[in-house]
Amino acid sequence: MIQIKELSKIYHSGAGEVKALDNISLHVKKGEIYGIIGFSGAGKSTLIRCINMLEKPTSGSIKVNGQEITTLDEQALRTARKKIGMIFQHFNLLSSRTVFGNVAFPLEISGVPKDQIKTKVNNLLELVGLADKAKAYPSQLSGGQKQRVGIARALANDPAVLLCDEATSALDPATTHSILELLKDINRQLDLTILMITHEMKVISEICDSVAVIEKGKIIEEGLVIDVFTQPKHPTTRRFVQTIINTDVPDNVLERVLEKGQGQIVRVSFIGDSTAEPVISTLVKHFNVDVNILYGSIDQIQDTPFGMLIIECLGSPANCQKAVDYLVKQGLRIEVLKHVS
């Protein structure tokens, strides 16, 4: 649905050149929710602004719904933009218009007849749960309600894709959750492709199917959210994952293994239903090792449970290795964090 190839954007300013996007390629499939995460200055806004051509790329190709948009003239671009909905961190509502008037605005610009506008807007307000607020003004709404208006307005022209620019960053956690739930519902009901940029891993874990991590204008890691969360490769990705899942073992705990002599500290992760085998007791019974659980957690990534145990496995190097091999055979993801022989 969105296909980006070798996209670069260089800004020229008094201070010199800034390469905000550096040869970015990515593919957002139809019907998927795709998250792009990065720290401040990574290039997220530039990327999303290039996708609707608010910013002209320096080089590269962007296809939305099969149409190359980087080469369109103004007129064709205006038409193409109608099929690219966008919501913003600060909602960008028209304060002098009611909720109804805000949602109707893009339809009025498209020249849709009044009676059709009325039906469409009422349906959209129903969809976002604001049917009773049609006559209210933005100043009379909460942040979450304002974003619901933003979503309804973005959907007015039946877009092929919805771009979300830090759509929940100005909202409290409970409201963030309800807006993310709404976006997920809309994604499912309308089979709408959604691209979100964010600096919050929580947003990615709650609703995204795939994620790309952007740093200094480059995609440094990309994949299904479940894979990136359970096996982050790049240090920056690990930092993001650690903001919601504690995957680090404190240094002093690691050091304790050294004091005890031989052993390993192992991170054991599982996705979905936990293994049917009583793995920990099997380790102790059959591999002549002692096992101490240092840390355990269960999180949810979308609807899939993701569990993690950090265990201390004490015994001879050969026995510890056999124990680890056994865990791998059980289909668990294993990472040896500390090995002492």
Ligand SMILES: Nc1ncnc2c1ncn2[C@@H]1O[C@H](COP(=O)(O)OP(=O)(O)OP(=O)(O)O)[C@@H](O)[C@H]1O
């Ligand atoms: N109009 C501009 N002129 C010059 N440099 C720019 C311009 N817009 C962005 N940049 C630079 O491009 C880089 C990427 O900026 P961008 O706003 O895309 O990052 P971001 O990831 O969205 O950050 P934030 O989360 O803080 O908004 C930064 O170094 C920024 O200073």
